[in-house]
Amino acid sequence: MVKTIDGRKIAKELNETTKEKVQQLKKQGIQPGLAVILVGENQASQRYVHMKEKKAIELGINSISKVFPETISESDLLIEIERLNDDPTVNGILVQSPLPKHINEQKVIETIDYHKDVDGFHPVNVGNLFLNVSKPYPVACTPKGVMTLLEKYNINVDGARVVIIGRSSIVGKPMLALMLNANATIIDVHSHTKDITEYTKDADIVISAVGKVATITEADLKEGACVIDVGQNLDKNGKLVGDVDYDPENSKIGYITPVPGGVGPMTIATLMQQTVEMCEWSKLK
Amino acid sequence: MVKTIDGRKIAKELNETTKEKVQQLKKQGIQPGLAVILVGENQASQRYVHMKEKKAIELGINSISKVFPETISESDLLIEIERLNDDPTVNGILVQSPLPKHINEQKVIETIDYHKDVDGFHPVNVGNLFLNVSKPYPVACTPKGVMTLLEKYNINVDGARVVIIGRSSIVGKPMLALMLNANATIIDVHSHTKDITEYTKDADIVISAVGKVATITEADLKEGACVIDVGQNLDKNGKLVGDVDYDPENSKIGYITPVPGGVGPMTIATLMQQTVEMCEWSKLK
Secondary structure, three states: OOEEOOHHHHHHHHHHHHHHHHHHHHHOOOOOEEEEEEEOOOHHHHHHHHHHHHHHHHOOOEEEEEEEOOOOOHHHHHHHHHHHHHOOOOOEEEEOOOOOOOOOHHHHHHHOOOOOEOOOOOHHHHHHHHHOOOOOOOOOHHHHHHHHHHHHOOOOOOOOEEEEEOOOOOOHHHHHHHHHHOOOEEEEEOOOOOOOHHHHOOOOEEEEOOOOOOOEEHHHOOOOOEEEEOOOEEOOOOOEEOOEEOOOOOOOOOEEOOOOOOHHHHHHHHHHHHHHHHHHHHHOO | OOEEOOHHHHHHHHHHHHHHHHHHHHHOOOOOEEEEEEEOOOHHHHHHHHHHHHHHHHOOOEEEEEEEOOOOOHHHHHHHHHHHHHOOOOOEEEEOOOOOOOOOHHHHHHHOOOOOEOOOOOHHHHHHHHHOOOOOOOOOHHHHHHHHHHHHOOOOOOOOEEEEEOOOOOOHHHHHHHHHHOOOEEEEEOOOOOOOHHHHOOOOEEEEOOOOOOOEEHHHOOOOOEEEEOOOEEOOOOOEEOOEEOOOOOOOOOEEOOOOOOHHHHHHHHHHHHHHHHHHHHHOO
C-alpha cells in the first residue's frame, strides 16, 4: 500500500525547530522579522498573507504587513520596498502575488534586496541556486520544502531518475535546479512535451506542479515510484485535489504527498525556516 | 550519410554580420570595446586571449587586454575589474580561466558589472537566463553559439527530446536553460547517472560537454539524431577529437558538429556578437 508523506507532521516538527531557534536568537538580542506586502483585495491573497502573519507570530518572528490599495503606482510600491530594504528589523521581504496589471512583477522582485528575498525569486538568488554556489542564499520555499520531505523520508535522490512536470519560476525551475544539485538525473516535461507519460512511467521520483486535475494517473507511474504532488486544484465536486489521480487503498506507488496535507504545509514552514536562516546569515561577516 | 554542421562557415557568416554592425555603430560615433583579463602565464590561456584579441580587432571592436602576474592579490584584481566596470569605452569584460588558487573565481565573476559580463557567468545573468526574463542579458557563449548552429540548420528544438551530457556552469547548465526556454523536453545526465546511454539512445538532440574521448558512440544514438559535440580532447595519438565516437562515412546520425570545426569557432564568434549586442543594449534607456 502506498505510504503517505505526511507534510503536516514534518511541517509541525520544522516549525518547532524554528521556534526553538528563534528563542535562542532572542537570548542573544536578535529578533528575526518578516515583512509581507499585499496590494489590493484579492481574497485568496488576503488568506495567504494572514496565514503567514499568524505562523510568524506563533514562532516568535516579528511580522510586518503592509497592505496597499490596488491603485498604488509602481514607483510608490518600489519606494515602499526600498524602505523595507533599509529597515534593520526586517530579514525577509515578500510581495504577495498576483500584482495588479499596471505593476511589473519582475521589476518588483528585482527591487527587493536579494539578501532579504525570502521567496528566493530574485535573479541573483535564482542564479546562485542554478550555479550551486557554496555561500548561503534563499531558495523558493515550495521546492525547498519538497527536498526536506524527501530527506525526512529517506527517499534517495542521488542518481535517481527524476521527472519534473512543469517549469514555472515558482516551482518547476527551482525544483529542477535543486534536484540537479542533489545529483539526480533530471527530466523536465511541460506543455510542449508530446507525451509526458513516456517519461513518468520510468521515473523514480515524479514531481507534478501543473495545476490540473488528473495530470497523471496510476497507469503513468512505475511500481514503487515516489510522487510529489504540488497541485492545488478543485475537482468537479469542488473538492481540493492535487494533480495526481490514484487510489490510496490500491496503488502501486511507493510514496505520495497527499493533497491537502503534503506539500502545502511545508511551504509556509519553509518560509519561516528561511526567514530565520536569513536573519542568521545577515549576522555573519 | 551524416550531415556535418559546419561551425567554421556559420562562424564566418556571423563574424561578417558583426563586422557590418560595428561599422554601422561607428557611423553613429559608437565604438564597442572588449576587455580581457589574464592572470599568469598559462600557455593555453595566452593562446585563447590572443585569439580573442585578434578576432576583436579584425571585426573593428576595440580590444583591451590586461595581463597580471600569477602573484596578483585577489583584492588588487578586483580593483582592476572595477576600473574596467567604470570605463565607458568597455562594453564587455571577461576574465580568462583558470585563475590562481589563491583567487576566488566566484568573487571575481560577481565583481564584474553584470551589464558588462560578456561571458554570461554572473549570477544575475544566470538567473535571468534560467527565468527566461524578457529584457536582454548576456548568455554563456558556447551554448548560445550552439543555439545559433541549430537555428541555421533548421533543427527543430520545440518539443524535441534533448539530452545534455554534463552540468558545468560554462556549458551544460546554460545549455539546459536555453533548451528549456526553447521548449525542448530536457534531460540532464552526468557523472551520477548510472547509464547515460539509456537516455541518449532515444534523444532527438544530444549535446555532449564532458571532455572525455568516446563519451558516447554510434551505438548509443538513434537514427537521424542531431549531435552537438562540445568535447575538446586529445586522443591516444595526440589528435584533437570530441566526446563522440562515430564513423563519418558510415553513420546513422542525422547531423553532427565535427571537432574541430563545429562548436569551437562559434564560441569566439558568439563572444564578438555578444560584445556588440551589449554595446547596443547599453545605449537603450
